[in-house]
Amino acid sequence: MSAKRKTKHKEFFGLGAEAVAEGALLAGCTFYAGYPITPSSEIMEGMAARLPKTETGVFLQMEDEIASLGAVIGASLAGRKAMTATSGPGFSLMQELLGYACMIEAPLVIVNVMRGGPSTGLPTSPAQADVQQARWGTHGDHSVIVLSASDTQECLEMAVTAFNFAERYRTPVMLLIDEVTAHTREKIVVPNPSELEIYTRLQPSMPPEWYKPFQETVRGVPPMPPLGSGYRYHVTGLTHDDQGFPTAVPQEVVACIERQHRKIDQFFYDIQITDGYLTDDAEVVVVAYGSVARSGQLAVDQAREKGVKAGLLKLKTLFPYPRTATERLAPHCRTIIVPEMNMGQMSREVKRVNMGQFRVRTINRIDGKIITPSQILTSIMKG
Amino acid sequence: MAQVTQLIHHYLRHNKKFPHVLCPGCGHGIVLGSLIRSVHCLGLPKDDVVLVAGIGCSGRMAVYVDFNTVHAVHGRAIPVATGIKMANPKLKVIVFTGDGDALSIGGNHFIHAARRNIGITVMVLNNFIYGMTGGQCSSTTPEGGFSTTTPYGQMEKSFDLVDMARAAGANFVARGTVFHVRSLDKMVRTAIERPGFNMMEILTPCHTQFGRKNKYRSPVDMYKWMKSNCVKIGQYEKLKEADRTGKIPYGVFVERDEPGLEERYEALRASLRETA
Numbered sequence: 001m002s003a004k005r006k007t008k009h010k011e012f013f014g015l016g017a018e019a020v021a022e023g024a025l026l027a028g029c030t031f032y033a034g035y036p037i038t039p040s041s042e043i044m045e046g047m048a049a050r051l052p053k054t055e056t057g058v059f060l061q062m063e064d065e066i067a068s069l070g071a072v073i074g075a076s077l078a079g080r081k082a083m084t085a086t087s088g089p090g091f092s093l094m095q096e097l098l099g100y101a102c103m104i105e106a107p108l109v110i111v112n113v114m115r116g117g118p119s120t121g122l123p124t125s126p127a128q129a130d131v132q133q134a135r136w137g138t139h140g141d142h143s144v145i146v147l148s149a150s151d152t153q154e155c156l157e158m159a160v161t162a163f164n165f166a167e168r169y170r171t172p173v174m175l176l177i178d179e180v181t182a183h184t185r186e187k188i189v190v191p192n193p194s195e196l197e198i199y200t201r202l203q204p205s206m207p208p209e210w211y212k213p214f215q216e217t218v219r220g221v222p223p224m225p226p227l228g229s230g231y232r233y234h235v236t237g238l239t240h241d242d243q244g245f246p247t248a249v250p251q252e253v254v255a256c257i258e259r260q261h262r263k264i265d266q267f268f269y270d271i272q273i274t275d276g277y278l279t280d281d282a283e284v285v286v287v288a289y290g291s292v293a294r295s296g297q298l299a300v301d302q303a304r305e306k307g308v309k310a311g312l313l314k315l316k317t318l319f320p321y322p323r324t325a326t327e328r329l330a331p332h333c334r335t336i337i338v339p340e341m342n343m344g345q346m347s348r349e350v351k352r353v354n355m356g357q358f359r360v361r362t363i364n365r366i367d368g369k370i371i372t373p374s375q376i377l378t379s380i381m382k383g
Numbered sequence: 384m385a386q387v388t389q390l391i392h393h394y395l396r397h398n399k400k401f402p403h404v405l406c407p408g409c410g411h412g413i414v415l416g417s418l419i420r421s422v423h424c425l426g427l428p429k430d431d432v433v434l435v436a437g438i439g440c441s442g443r444m445a446v447y448v449d450f451n452t453v454h455a456v457h458g459r460a461i462p463v464a465t466g467i468k469m470a471n472p473k474l475k476v477i478v479f480t481g482d483g484d485a486l487s488i489g490g491n492h493f494i495h496a497a498r499r500n501i502g503i504t505v506m507v508l509n510n511f512i513y514g515m516t517g518g519q520c521s522s523t524t525p526e527g528g529f530s531t532t533t534p535y536g537q538m539e540k541s542f543d544l545v546d547m548a549r550a551a552g553a554n555f556v557a558r559g560t561v562f563h564v565r566s567l568d569k570m571v572r573t574a575i576e577r578p579g580f581n582m583m584e585i586l587t588p589c590h591t592q593f594g595r596k597n598k599y600r601s602p603v604d605m606y607k608w609m610k611s612n613c614v615k616i617g618q619y620e621k622l623k624e625a626d627r628t629g630k631i632p633y634g635v636f637v638e639r640d641e642p643g644l645e646e647r648y649e650a651l652r653a654s655l656r657e658t659a
Contacts, residue, residue: 031469031470052648052652052655053652054652055652056652058469058470058648062462063492066459066462066492067462067465067491067492068462070462070463070465070466070492071462071463071465071466071469072466073455074435074453074463074465074466074467074470075466075467075469075470076466077453077463077466077467078466078467078471078474079471082466096456096459097459100455100456226471227433227451227453227467227471228433228451228471229430230430232429232450232452233451233452234399234446234452234453234454235454236446236454237454237455237456238454243398245398245399245400245446246446246454
């Protein structure tokens with residue numbers, strides 16, 4: 001999101017959570033429904049103050065997280081860019097409707113500010129323990145996009161990206177940030193709307209009688225008109241044919257599920273976002289995401305000062321797992337270190353795509369404290 | 384008859400394969416007919432009507448009609464409808480839901496929608512049983528009623544839907560039955576037309592699941608039961624306390640005229656724009 005021309009930007013000193021709200025509004029979000037939960041409530045409060053002041057903005061506090069995602073899905077069907085934000089226990093409640101959103105291909109954004117778990121766990125402490133839940137939490141085979149942000153400015157940028165991906169691929173997108181990132185106060189530079197590329201879902205160009213709501217297209221993403229626009233169709237969580245009607249015919253079932261996977265898988269190269277820092281010649285690479293990536297960067301700098309060829313691969317896309325970025329490390333890399341605030345969730349992915357090429361070492365922390373640069377440095381120095 | 388068929392056909396989807404999933408003798412089709420007649424009578428364009436349904440037999444009805452139709456997940460039809468209405472208040476949002484869907488798994492959403500007075504019409508098709516899953520008891524199965532999960536009789540009390548909606552703050556609360564169709568049509572029409580949260584409880588027989596366990600083996604038995612036990616609210620109030628046992632009053636119970644949440648929200652936005 002580099003500036004195309006020199007313009008004066010609005011800047012403010014704010015929380016990561018406020019940056020998420022700012023980014024969502026920039027991306028065109030006009031609907032928020034949520035339920036208060038620590039440590040994500042600041043996003044909700046930001047939207048509560050700002051949405052009613054916009055032309056068509058709607059903010060709703062629902063009775064629980066299930067209803068919140070339900071309302072967001074309804075708004076999405078009615079043509080809005082809609083979002084919700086939550087934390088661990090609330091995210092668990094949303095899993096049922098998350099699967100529904102995948103099945104009906106509703107574009108929407110769920111922000112999960114991760115705290116320590118399981119259950120009520122550590123409500124005010126950071127963790128990164130919902131990574132695999134974001135990917136596999138809802139039942140059934142489904143394909144989703146999961147993103148992450150490591151600092152306040154990135155919260156804004158990734159919120160915009162989350163909406164863009166949701167609209168472009170007609171899918172729920174999850175943005176995982178941890179408590180530290182959401183509650184860190186830093187300078188936030190708000191880009192001018194003209195500098196941003198904003199996507200809005202494809203609209204049908206054919207007359208309503210020709211429209212098939214779940215028709216196969218080259219991109220695999222069917223156009224999606226808002227309810228009430230003249231394109232009357234059926235939406236169901238049952239496996240459906242291209243008209244949207246329930247089906248149990250094996251070929252139609254396969255077509256329904258395969259397209260939903262393919263529409264994301266075939267644009268893998270567009271979806272995977274990573275930042276490499278000194279990775280070109282790195283022999284020891286730290287693969288990290290969220291606030292841990294910031295500790296990682298400092299540790300890499302310190303290691304370089306000591307003469308160790310260290311690098312950092314920061315993951316902004318968590319799923320589909322950015323496998324090519326890891327594969328590119330191959331010529332020099334000997335060891336990959338995966339520090340994360342859980343018992344080892346992303347390291348599973350790293351090990352999976354690695355297939356024995358590099359040594360994979362994990363640093364896991366589950367005590368509600370952040371992973372420090374010195375912890376990572378010690379691991380890097382082991383080589 | 385030909386006219387009625389023509390009307391119904393105008394609102395059915397011609398590209399949807401029939402037969403439908405409902406059993407012969409089921410009352411759900413009568414409710415769907417009532418809805419079609421009401422929409423027609425009110426002159427609502429098909430494009431403006433959104434039918435949101437939950438899971439169960441009532442959930443499967445939306446697919447057959449040529450409106451914007453959304454088949455949500457179990458219990459969550461009302462939140463989805465809330466989102467649709469708030470996103471586009473011009474749409475007429477009608478929810479089809481059952482006793483299990485609206486009162487058990489979706490009970491919390493039901494009372495909160497009534498409390499926030501969101502401008503949707505909720506039609507609860509109450510057949511006292513979980514029909515589609517095979518006849519398990521629901522939160523409206525009468526005390527002592529039999530089902531596959533209460534083989535020795537239901538021990539728990541059942542919900543009174545009308546009382547619940549009234550207490551939660553619904554704008555319009557009515558109960559109808561599929562036996563008394565003329566009054567049902569009238570109430571459905573009112574429930575769709577009015578602003579705010581409108582709740583219609585519609586008693587509909589399920590002889591396949593409820594009847595077979597409770598000595599109403601044929602649809603006719605169930606309709607006879609409905610005929611003899613459901614009385615107009617005016618008559619019900621005249622009955623002595625002792626005679627009221629087993630009788631179910633039908634009619635309009637609550638009529639308030641408070642603006643729906645979506646209207647009040649629009650007013651809020653307008654006032655914030657003015658002060659800005």
